[in-house]
Amino acid sequence: MTAQAPADLPVLVLFAGLRSFLAGQTDNSSRKAMERKLYLQFERRILPQCLTQQRWFAAKGEPIERVEFRADGIWEQAQTYG
Numbered sequence: 001m002t003a004q005a006p007a008d009l010p011v012l013v014l015f016a017g018l019r020s021f022l023a024g025q026t027d028n029s030s031r032k033a034m035e036r037k038l039y040l041q042f043e044r045r046i047l048p049q050c051l052t053q054q055r056w057f058a059a060k061g062e063p064i065e066r067v068e069f070r071a072d073g074i075w076e077q078a079q080t081y082g
Contacts, residue, residue: 010046010049012038012041012042012046013038014038015034015038020034020038039069043067043068044067047067047069048064048067051064051067052064
């Protein structure tokens with residue numbers, strides 16, 4: 001039995017960290033178009049592919065019609081006191 005090579009994983013370039021997923025978080029108008037493209041790529045291509053490969057996903061073998069990713073805000077880094 002020959003081991004199967006793992007599939008290539010998709011790569012997203014987060015040009016502004018996690019803020020890249022939140023529309024309007026960057027001031028640069030050209031970056032806003034990049035934000036939208038990145039968000040759609042994640043929501044339409046990467047997330048559905050990832051879900052169908054998860055053991056816990058209930059609809060194995062079924063095509064995913066739509067996935068919605070809702071980015072409500074950013075968890076800021078905790079401040080340390082002391």
